[in-house]
Amino acid sequence: MEGTSVLTKETKQHIDNDAQDLLAIVEAASRVIAPLSPISSFAARNPWAGLEQQSFEQVADWLKDTRAVDIYPSPSMIHSAKEKGEIDEAFVELALQRWLEQHTFSIPSDVIKRYSDRALQLKPLPTNVVSKEELAKWMTTYTGANLYGLGNVFAQPIATHITNKKGEKLVKLLDNQVIKWCKLYLDENQAGWTMPNREKGFYLAWKHLISRDPALSKKQRGMLKELPDEPQQALEQALTRLGIEQAEIQTYLEGHLLSLPGWAGMMLWQSEQSNNEKMLLTEYLAIRIVLEATFVSPYLPLREVPSKQQDMMANLLASLIHWGGLTLEQWSQMEDVEQDAYLVFAYCFDDNVRRKLWLEAWEQTHAERLSQQMLANQDKFDDKEATLAQLAFCIDVRSEPFRRHLEKEGPFETIGIAGFFGLPIATRELGSNYTHPSLPVTSKPQHTIMELAGDDELGKFRQRKQTVNAFTNTFKKMKQNVLSSLLLPELSGPWLSAHMLTRSFTPRSANRWMSNLLNKWEKKPSTKLSLDHEHHASTNVSVGFSKEEKVSYVRQSLKLMGLTDKFAPLVVICGHGSHSTNNPYSAALECGACGGAAGGFNARVLATLCNLPEVREALALEGIDIPEETIFVAAEHKTTVDELEWVYVPELSEAAQVAYDRIESVMPAVSHNTNQERLSRLPNFQSECKNPKEEAYRFASDWSEIRPEWGLARNAAFIIGRRELTEACDLEGRAFLHHYDYHKDEDGALLANIIEGPATVSQMINLQYYASTVAPHYYGSGSKATQTVTAGLGVMQGNASDLLPGLPWQSVMQSDDEAYHSPIRLLIVIQAPNEHIERLLNNDRSFRAKVDNGWVRLASIDEQGIWKNW
Known part of the structure; x- marks a missing residue:
């Protein structure tokens, strides 16, 4: 029975205020x-995006205290990296010296040296260093500091303790x-x-x-x-x-x-x-x-939560004896004040600090080798053949090997830019009732661009597509219905058995046959794009662009590409996309930032805008004069098979046709060489395989393949500068490459835009891979073999786990015992004078906090070619 409220006006106001406070x-x-x-x-996603006002070290300590989650690389990962030569131990010593200079300890320096050298070997303490009896005897007489009080203690749910x-x-x-x-x-x-x-x-x-x-x-x-x-x-x-x-x-x-x-x-x-x-x-x-x-x-009331003090004290004393070279006799003869001094040192030089020093050395080794490689190759391209075509690729690390092999095959200039090309759009494919944001998830679309076709063609296409959808939905409903699910195996068994056998033993042929069958049935007609602004009731954002918006987006994109003069006859805007079969994480292999959206649609939109006469005329008045013979086309880089698929090729000028034909002629070699390099890194690739292209297609089509490609694993650097800086470097597919010429950016606006957008997204990708590697049980998603897709939303391990937030084990691990991804924080390298970097840090407090607090690393190369770590 509902009652009548007897609350006074003042009481109601108090409750409302409390509710607002609680929200x-x-x-x-x-x-x-x-x-x-x-x-x-x-x-x-950067799992620690909301914590960047604290230092990486503080967050690492807090997570270890509250959740027992380690976010530094494990000792086994560090030892493996050292054995592979990825860590120069001289940098470990330098990191240790820096740490010691920041602290003051009142114990002998020889003890500090002996303890730190042994502890930095990252070997576990033996379990029998101090017996329970010896520990109990000491604890009954010890009256020194409560060291656990020095820690960062956070409350946990009360249910944790019961x-x-x-x-x-x-x-x-x-x-x-x-x-x-x-x-x-x-x-x-x-x-x-x-x-x-x-x-x-x-x-x-x-x-x-x-x-x-x-x-x-x-x-x-x-x-x-x-x-x-x-x-x-x-x-x-x-x-x-x-x-x-x-x-x-x-x-x-x-x-x-x-x-x-x-x-x-x-x-x-x-x-x-x-x-x-x-x-x-x-x-x-x-x-x-x-x-x-x-x-x-x-x-309730809850009894006192057991203290960690005794266990911690036992561990500290054992470490001082085992690593510090003390004996129990020496220890027992010390005064409490002296024991405190030793314990404070051992407490401060804990496991997190030791692994932090190794991580910093790992990162410094990478930075040092990258700087040597880049600076050694700066002056190798003085005499170049006239550029035949310019190709703008996404900054995605998978573009780097493809760009490198393409440049070796002819006079092609490649350019790096964020793969949504600065277009804040949602896209709707022909016949679909749904739009998909086609930009980084950190932003919201401002325009909808739809594929359009003639009414007659569109109607027939929709009918054919609806037939396929109806069949799929009927099959799903029959599976879920109690009665029809009993009949379904009898009806579908033979077809599904044949499907399973062909998928298992001839995956590429089965995939090609299914794709051809679907394409022939749907018969998608030729389409155009809704580029002109109009009101459309079915969308929440405007459809198309106004003339001013067309010019603005093209101008901004060309400036970010550094393409405001010296246009080649052919300019190719290259998005990228991936293909895999039976893979819940297929969207993770598309653009790492855009929520599973491939870049071909955006590339087509930008290329089409760049070819519009009204856009070119407006840009010419601003000093960006695109020659009449220059034609923009669009393509999509298929990262799983390293091929270029053309998605928009208008009528070409004579010079552009020559460039297009040249790209087509070299593409088989580019694809072969890039596939050979990329596939050789996959653990299940047969090195004696004579046809990398065939093997790449098998990886993409095989529904039992747990690792169709590595995605963005091993990403480590974001390089902002002219292509000449990296053109002669084999960066092993580990670097995001964004074009930037500080000579054309006097006020720093372009650099600020790159840092705020693509660099931030690259940091998100880097820390997602980092977290999934160092803490796979908490921030990753475990093995694909034991995952359960649940609620149509994500995966769990089994039927009652957390909804797993990160990448699967197979996306970051070479094997059960060896990591493929190197868990180091992103190094951002900017080619610009020091004063430009200082201006950036002074104007962008958020970026400065990321650098100061250790969430990204920052370096620069000035006009004299001098490298500086910030």
């Missing part, structure tokens, strides 16, 4: 997680409940039955069902019957029941968000997509903490 706290707490988009639109009578951790039961409800609510049409009352929001839909959940006891269900309708109130009540003080709420919420960062990240992403769900993260926390309060209520 602000939830928003502040969300900094510890990253938004997680559905796997179908997978985009690289075990029920069955020996089950309450936090595990809590996680399982939360996972179950998240799967139900977020399901993207994968389940046959949807969650009742889903349209009312997560909290109210859950509230309607939770009191009937048979997984809970009768008493627990009774406790959950009288919950308020507002999630903020429910959250506030649960925090009060748990005894969380106002000053502790944010820290406590952070602990809960970090318990399941994947599901929490998906809630955060969903809340950012629609105003209707902007409260979703608050609803998630309300459900989670209400359930926690229900589970732990019989155990």
Whole structure:
């Protein structure tokens, strides 16, 4: 029965204020997680983007304290890198000296030297250095400092510290409940039955069902019957029941968000997509903490949480004896003050610090070798044949080998630019009812560009496409229906068996046959693009561009490419895309920033705009004079097979036709050489293979292939400068290459644009790969072989894990024991005078914080060719 509110006006105002305060706290707490988009639109995310005002070292210590998550490379990774020659040990010594200069310790220098040298070998301490009896005897007499108090202690969910009578951790039961409800609510049409009352929001839909959940006891269900309708109130009540003080709420919420960062990240992403769900993260926390309060209520008030002090002291004493060369007799004869001094040193020079020094040495070794390679090749291209064609590629690291092999085959100039080409667009392919953002996920589209065809052709094409979709949907519904699912194997068994056999034993032929069959059936007609601005009721953004916008986007793109004069007869705008079969992570192999969007559509849009007479006339008035014989075309670099597919070739001038024919003639050699180089790095590539192209197609078509390509693994540097700086360098597909000429950027606006956009996106990619390598159980997604696609959103390990936020094991590991990706932080190299770099750092505080706090590394090469680390 509904009651009448007896709250006074003042009381209501107080509750409203508290609710607003709580929402602000939830928003502040969300900094510890990253938004997680559905796997179908997978985009690289920096898992620590909200924490960059703290140093990398501080965040590493905090995560190890609160979640037992290590984000420094493991000792085995470091030893492997050292054995492969990727770490110069001289830099480890330099890093150690820098660290010691920043600290003051009142113990003998020979002890520090001996301890640090031995500890830096990264070998585990023996378990029997100090016996339990000896430790207990010392601890009863020790009255020195409580060293654990020096640590960065963050609260964890109370359920973490409680075990029920069955020996089950309450936090595990809590996680399982939360996972179950998240799967139900977020399901993207994968389940046959949807969650009742889903349209009312997560909290109210859950509230309607939770009191009937048979997984809970009768008493627990009774406790959950009288919950308020507002999630903020429910959250506030649960925090009060748990005894969380106002000053502790944010820290406590952070602990809960970090318990399941994947599901929490998906809630955060969903809340950012629609105003209707902007409260979703608050609803998630309300459900989670209400359930926690229900589970732990019989155990409250909680007894004192066991201290880590004794275990830590034992470890410190053992390290001083084993690495410091002390004996128990020497130790027992010291005064407490002297023991404190030794313990403080051992405490400060902990495992994180030791691996931090190795990481810095690894990064310094890479930077040193890169600088030597680049500076040694600066003056090798004085006499060049006249450029026949200019090709603009995405900065993606997979473009670097392709560009290098292409340049060797003729007088071609290649240019690096972000692969959405500065076009803030969403795209809609012919016959589709859906648009797809085709730009980095950090931005929102401002225009929709659609493929268009004649009404008669479009109608027939849509009918054929709808037939295919209807067949697919019918098959899916029959699988999910109780009765029809019993009949389906009898109907589809023979066809599916044949499909399985051909897919397994002749994957390329089967894939080609299926593709040809689909293409012949659909018969997609020739299309044009909706480039002219018009109002369209079916989209939330404008369709097409105004004349001013066309000119503006072309101008900006040409400036970013440094292509404002000396145009070749043919300019090729090259997007990139990937192809793989039976791969949940296929979107991750497309553009690393654009949520699974390939770049061919954007390339076609830009090339078409560049050919428009009105655009050229307007640019000519500004001093950007594109010759009449220069024609822009568009292509897509297929990264899995290293081929160039033409997506837009208008009528060519005579000179442009010569250039086009030359590219076509050298493309087989470029593809062969690039495939040979790229495939040789894959662990399951047969080195004696005579035809790399055939093998590349097999990798792309085989539905059992867990590693169709490496993607952006081993990315390590973002180089901003003229191509001459890197043209003679074999960068091994590890560098993002963005064109930049500081002579044409007097006010630094272009450089600021590159840092804010492409460099930030490259950092996101770098840290996603880094996190998935060093902490695969927390920030990665484990082995593909044991993954379960769930709710149409992402993958889990088994049927009740976190929604896994990162890359699979096979995307970063060479084998079970050896990493392929080198987990080092991105090195940004800018070719510009020092004063330009100083101006950039002074104007961009966010970028300065990233550099100062160790989230990226920064170096520059000035006009004299002098390298500087910032």
